[in-house]
Amino acid sequence: MLKALLFDVDGTLADTERDGHRPAFNAAFREYGLDWDWDVALYGKLLAVTGGKERMRYYVEMFRPDYVKPADFDDLVVELHRAKTRHYTRMLAEGGIPLRPGVRRLLLEARAAGLILGVATTTTPENVTALLRHSLAPDGPDWFAVIAAGDIVPAKKPAPDIYIWAMEKLGLDAADCLAFEDSRNGIRSSLGAGLRTVVTVNDYTRDDDFSGALAVLSDLGEPGAPYRRLDQDESGVVDLARLRTWLK
Ligand code: XBP
Numbered sequence: 605m606l607k608a609l610l611f612d613v614d615g616t617l618a619d620t621e622r623d624g625h626r627p628a629f630n631a632a633f634r635e636y637g638l639d640w641d642w643d644v645a646l647y648g649k650l651l652a653v654t655g656g657k658e659r660m661r662y663y664v665e666m667f668r669p670d671y672v673k674p675a676d677f678d679d680l681v682v683e684l685h686r687a688k689t690r691h692y693t694r695m696l697a698e699g700g701i702p703l704r705p706g707v708r709r710l711l712l713e714a715r716a717a718g719l720i721l722g723v724a725t726t727t728t729p730e731n732v733t734a735l736l737r738h739s740l741a742p743d744g745p746d747w748f749a750v751i752a753a754g755d756i757v758p759a760k761k762p763a764p765d766i767y768i769w770a771m772e773k774l775g776l777d778a779a780d781c782l783a784f785e786d787s788r789n790g791i792r793s794s795l796g797a798g799l800r801t802v803v804t805v806n807d808y809t810r811d812d813d814f815s816g817a818l819a820v821l822s823d824l825g826e827p828g829a830p831y832r833r834l835d836q837d838e839s840g841v842v843d844l845a846r847l848r849t850w851l852k
């Protein structure tokens with residue numbers, strides 16, 4: 605029986621990567637006098653690695669052989685990430701990034717039907733609460749029975765740990781839950797935790813391998829603006845009735 609919906613955040617609830625996290629990283633780099641600048645295309649490559657601190661290290665290793673690491677490089681990464689989180693949460697508060705089509709509608713329907721809502725994400729907890737507060741509702745974070753985020757598990761996605769942690773908190777098995785993801789790293793994590801998973805793609809993830817997904821969609825769809833299913837010829841609006849049909 606379907607008891608809970610577990611959502612990834614970045615790319616799934618909202619298109620936060622290109623116009624949220626990316627400029628926030630760049631603002632932090634400028635603040636620290638670094639000549640690092642992540643354009644849209646480069647950021648797509650950097651998304652191979654989840655986690656902001658991990659992503660900065662990957663950038664230095666793979667793309668900046670010229671950069672001489674200071675002795676306190678580990679501390680610098682932590683400081684840069686703190687600054688990036690400050691820029692990112694400020695950007696959300698100042699105008700925000702809208703939720704993707706159908707997200708609010710499905711969350712409202714699930715709440716009304718008494719389903720449990722949860723978050724399982726790699727991003728920093730403050731980023732999740734800021735997005736839910738400013739883009740969903742002032743009490744948005746309270747809609748979710750669990751917000752599993754950031755460094756609470758050492759092994760980030762694609763490891764399944766964050767979903768397993770969230771389900772343990774909820775006292776639920778994978779068979780009771782359905783996950784929503786947008787990326788290959790995300791679905792590797794959710795499938796690894798045994799979760800059936802609906803994928804909504806975005807510009808960065810459209811060509812990812814989503815083998816094993818329950819459905820691969822353009823988005824969740826709205827009345828008058830239906831989703832397009834990419835793994836089958838189908839369109840519509842994702843509501844609980846449709847999810848239950850797919851789960852049969
Ligand atoms: C999200 C991420 C995060 C964000 C940045 O992945 O990879 O790293 O880009 O967040 P997912 P932080 O959607 O699979 O959870 O800088 O706070 O780490």
Ligand code: MG
Binds near residue numbers: 612613614615786787
């Ligand atoms: Mg994601």
